[in-house]
Amino acid sequence: xxxxxxxxxxxALLLATGTAxxxxxxxxxxxxxxxxxxxxxxxxxxxxxxxxxxxxxxxxLTRVGRNGExxxxxxxxxxxxxxGKVYTxxxxxxxxxHDGSAFDAEDVKFSLDRARAEDSTNAxxxxxxAIDTVEVVDPATVxxxxxxxxxxxxxxxxxxxxxxxxxxxxxANKENPIGTGPFKFDSWAKGSAVKLTKNPDYWGNAAGxxxxxxxxxxDAAAAIPAxxxxxxxxxxxxxxxxxxxxxxxxxxxxxxxxxxxxxTLLSINNGKEPFNDIKVRQAIAHALNRDEIVAGNGxxxxxxxxxxxxxxxxxxxDLTGTYPYDPAKxxxxxxxxxxxxxxxxxxKLPPPPYARQGxxxxxxxxxxxxxxxxxIPVEWAQWLEQVFKNKDFDLTIISHTEPNDINIYxxxxxxxxxxxxAFKEVMNTLEATADPAxxxxxxxxxxxxxxxxAVNGFLFQLPKIGVWDAQLQGLWENSPIQANDLTExxxxx
Amino acid sequence: xxAYLAKRLAIGLVTLIVASAVVFCVLEIVPGDPALLMLGMxxxxxxxxTLREQMGLNQPILLRYLDWVSGMxxxxxxxxxxxxxxxxxxxxxxxxxxxxxxxxALVLSTVIALSVxxxxxxxxxxxxxxxVMGVAQVxxxxxxxxxxxLLIYLFAVWLRLVPAGGFPGWGxxxxxxxxxxxxxxxxxxxxxxxxxxxxxRSAMLEVLGEDYIRTARAKGMPRRIVLWHHxxxxxxxxxxxxxxxxxxxxxxxxxxxENVFYLPGLGRLVFQAITQRDLIVVEGVVMxxxxxxxxxxxxxxxxxxxxDPRLRxxx
Numbered sequence: 001x002x003x004x005x006x007x008x009x010x011x012a013l014l015l016a017t018g019t020a021x022x023x024x025x026x027x028x029x030x031x032x033x034x035x036x037x038x039x040x041x042x043x044x045x046x047x048x049x050x051x052x053x054x055x056x057x058x059x060x061l062t063r064v065g066r067n068g069e070x071x072x073x074x075x076x077x078x079x080x081x082x083x084g085k086v087y088t089x090x091x092x093x094x095x096x097x098h099d100g101s102a103f104d105a106e107d108v109k110f111s112l113d114r115a116r117a118e119d120s121t122n123a124x125x126x127x128x129x130a131i132d133t134v135e136v137v138d139p140a141t142v143x144x145x146x147x148x149x150x151x152x153x154x155x156x157x158x159x160x161x162x163x164x165x166x167x168x169x170x171x172a173n174k175e176n177p178i179g180t181g182p183f184k185f186d187s188w189a190k191g192s193a194v195k196l197t198k199n200p201d202y203w204g205n206a207a208g209x210x211x212x213x214x215x216x217x218x219d220a221a222a223a224i225p226a227x228x229x230x231x232x233x234x235x236x237x238x239x240x241x242x243x244x245x246x247x248x249x250x251x252x253x254x255x256x257x258x259x260x261x262x263x264t265l266l267s268i269n270n271g272k273e274p275f276n277d278i279k280v281r282q283a284i285a286h287a288l289n290r291d292e293i294v295a296g297n298g299x300x301x302x303x304x305x306x307x308x309x310x311x312x313x314x315x316x317x318d319l320t321g322t323y324p325y326d327p328a329k330x331x332x333x334x335x336x337x338x339x340x341x342x343x344x345x346x347x348k349l350p351p352p353p354y355a356r357q358g359x360x361x362x363x364x365x366x367x368x369x370x371x372x373x374x375x376i377p378v379e380w381a382q383w384l385e386q387v388f389k390n391k392d393f394d395l396t397i398i399s400h401t402e403p404n405d406i407n408i409y410x411x412x413x414x415x416x417x418x419x420x421x422a423f424k425e426v427m428n429t430l431e432a433t434a435d436p437a438x439x440x441x442x443x444x445x446x447x448x449x450x451x452x453x454a455v456n457g458f459l460f461q462l463p464k465i466g467v468w469d470a471q472l473q474g475l476w477e478n479s480p481i482q483a484n485d486l487t488e489x490x491x492x493x
Numbered sequence: 494x495x496a497y498l499a500k501r502l503a504i505g506l507v508t509l510i511v512a513s514a515v516v517f518c519v520l521e522i523v524p525g526d527p528a529l530l531m532l533g534m535x536x537x538x539x540x541x542x543t544l545r546e547q548m549g550l551n552q553p554i555l556l557r558y559l560d561w562v563s564g565m566x567x568x569x570x571x572x573x574x575x576x577x578x579x580x581x582x583x584x585x586x587x588x589x590x591x592x593x594x595x596x597x598a599l600v601l602s603t604v605i606a607l608s609v610x611x612x613x614x615x616x617x618x619x620x621x622x623x624x625v626m627g628v629a630q631v632x633x634x635x636x637x638x639x640x641x642x643l644l645i646y647l648f649a650v651w652l653r654l655v656p657a658g659g660f661p662g663w664g665x666x667x668x669x670x671x672x673x674x675x676x677x678x679x680x681x682x683x684x685x686x687x688x689x690x691x692x693x694r695s696a697m698l699e700v701l702g703e704d705y706i707r708t709a710r711a712k713g714m715p716r717r718i719v720l721w722h723h724x725x726x727x728x729x730x731x732x733x734x735x736x737x738x739x740x741x742x743x744x745x746x747x748x749x750x751e752n753v754f755y756l757p758g759l760g761r762l763v764f765q766a767i768t769q770r771d772l773i774v775v776e777g778v779v780m781x782x783x784x785x786x787x788x789x790x791x792x793x794x795x796x797x798x799x800x801d802p803r804l805r806x807x808x
Contacts, residue, residue, distance in 0.1 A: 190587075191757025
């Protein structure tokens with residue numbers, strides 16, 4: 001009996017080693033365009049940080065899934081009180097941080113209190129403003145009480161800015177991120193690459209990769225040979241430009257055109273003459289031919305939008321027909337507004353191709369109806385300073401990449417300077433509504449208001465052009481939140 | 494010689510001080526708020542104010558200048574706004590890429606340029622000269638980034654001999670690191686070599702027309718000795734000048750090549766820091782480059798003095 005066992009054991013061992021030889025590869029190099037300034041998602045708005053650490057290294061109570069849905073993460077379940085103000089989160093047990101220390105309710109309290117503290121430099125502090133108190137019930141239970149009901153609270157807790165950190169390591173996360181995710185931080189060669197390794201003690205389903213490297217390749221001319229030579233096996237957001245067609249026809253690669261949360265706008269300074277006149281803004285809306293703009297935006301991809309909402313979202317309404325392309329009508333509206341001969345204005349364009357190249361198309365379309373635009377290229381820093389901070393602009397083209405951010409139209413003193421009490425009212429109601437069906441209705445109303453007011457020229461949803469090795473499975477096709485979630489990525493056998 | 498050297502060093506020091514003032518003032522005028530860039534479009538005003546305070550951006554300009562200069566004097570270049578690590582560490586990491594790359598490119602370009610230049614000068618007007626200089630003319634005209642792309646497609650995509658770019662770090666071993674630098678070094682070196690070869694050739698030709706060369710030949714000295722001993726040494730002054738300029742360029746001006754090969758060098762660091770308004774890093778790198786250019790110039794001056802003894806005693 002003993003011999004038989006050992007023979008079986010030996011055969012099993014042989015089989016095991018045999019399969020190991022033929023097993024799929026377990027390493028991956030992902031190309032990213034921008035290098036993160038540091039690796040702490042709670043201390044910067046830089047998308048480049050979340051694109052490396054979100055869901056891979058750091059996790060929150062909830063998380064946003066590949067189709068934008070809110071799903072449990074470190075909280076395995078939650079209860080919401082009837083008045084919508086008290087959220088009781090049940091935490092997963094046996095979760096440890098990468099430094100070996102245990103994760104429990106105290107860490108949740110610390111993380112949330114840190115993010116909403118007075119001296120916090122969290123870039124999305126508004127996610128936490130609704131929180132009144134955070135209480136530790138027992139090590140596996142946390143009670144969060146809100147000042148008023150907030151329908152988006154669970155979604156907010158799924159942002160990268162709301163991830164859980166440990167008190168002992170929080171301040172060092174910029175250089176040495178310590179989270180609870182399926183990957184551990186390994187090393188960061190500045191200017192070159194960030195490396196992650198599999199977390200052997202992960203509490204959930206183990207990752208399918210042993211090693212993941214995010215390699216920083218800022219130049220399109222460098223990205224393509226890196227892909228073709230096999231040095232890099234995936235570009236979740238490929239700066240491909242004209243070479244995309246060549247890659248698409250190559251069977252070695254998968255090309256997926258997905259959606260991002262980036263509403264690309266011709267932003268209008270609503271507080272400035274002549275743009276404070278709705279007729280002028282309507283005229284601009286009628287003058288825009290979205291299909292032509294998409295064709296000329298540098299990639300040729302993008303879904304036309306008629307309001308500030310992602311077409312991937314279930315609450316989206318297609319409002320592209322509110323002010324259809326109609327140059328004659330645009331001219332008539334300009335005459336009504338007192339500009340029969342049109343006028344001159346400036347168009348400030350930040351560096352991305354969608355703005356610089358799309359801007360040329362927009363300028364030529366507006367010229368057709370008599371609005372002559374002087375194009376002023378600006379750098380990011382100048383854009384933030386002049387346009388965003390000081391409202392020193394007429395028109396600009398910019399993609400708003402934060403997810404679900406229609407509420408910016410309710411902000412006082414925001415850069416496009418829109419002010420409509422009716423819209424603010426809808427947003428206030430929305431904040432206090434938890435019922436999903438009612439929330440969808442409110443989102444629809446909100447979309448219609450800004451579309452009819454022609455607040456901005458709504459152009460197109462920024463595409464996510466993902467290119468990766470055809471053998472690679474599990475990467476996200478869409479980008480509902482700024483992330484490159486590798487937890488389900490593996491190589492085909 | 495000591496007086497000659499002391500004077501060169503004093504000029505260098507003054508250059509550094511003037512440069513530090515100019516760099517600091519220019520960067521102060523540049524628009525853009527580093528705190529706003531870090532926190533982005535959703536930032537709340539109080540979070541911004543806290544960050545500005547933390548970054549020390551609220552202090553008076555003169556105080557910040559003095560802080561910065563006195564820090565640099567003891568090797569403290571400050572802390573990067575975006576990367577939250579000391580500037581000197583960031584520079585240190587990048588120098589480990591840029592300096593070996595610059596040296597490799599310089600050695601390569603000098604070896605090629607001197608041999609080609611002397612070869613062509615010795616065969617003035619003959620077909621070999623015409624051909625070699627024709628190739629050099631093309632080399633001067635080719636943009637180095639385009640040449641780099643050709644190299645990448647040939648050696649990385651097609652032949653797969655070397656990586657298409659990136660730098661594994663010296664920790665990954667000396668050979669992988671060197672391997673990653675070969676193509677960038679060649680791409681940088683060839684256009685430089687072409688320029689240097691033309692300079693070498695014309696300097697040699699000028700010297701070869703001098704009376705003392707004819708005298709040396711007339712007294713029966715072998716052609717090769719005249720060429721290598723008498724002519725080359727006298728032709729080296731303009732060559733050294735160009736070499737000094739090229740080294741400064743190779744250290745600071747390789748940004749395009751660094752982008753094509755996505756190498757984490759100094760050029761990329763400074764470019765990235767400018768777009769992020771990480772001014773303290775920009776200032777640190779620029780000062781380092783000024784210092785290295787000053788140093789190279791001093792070395793070139795010393796080189797002149799070695800080649801031409803008359804310079805050692807003049808004034």
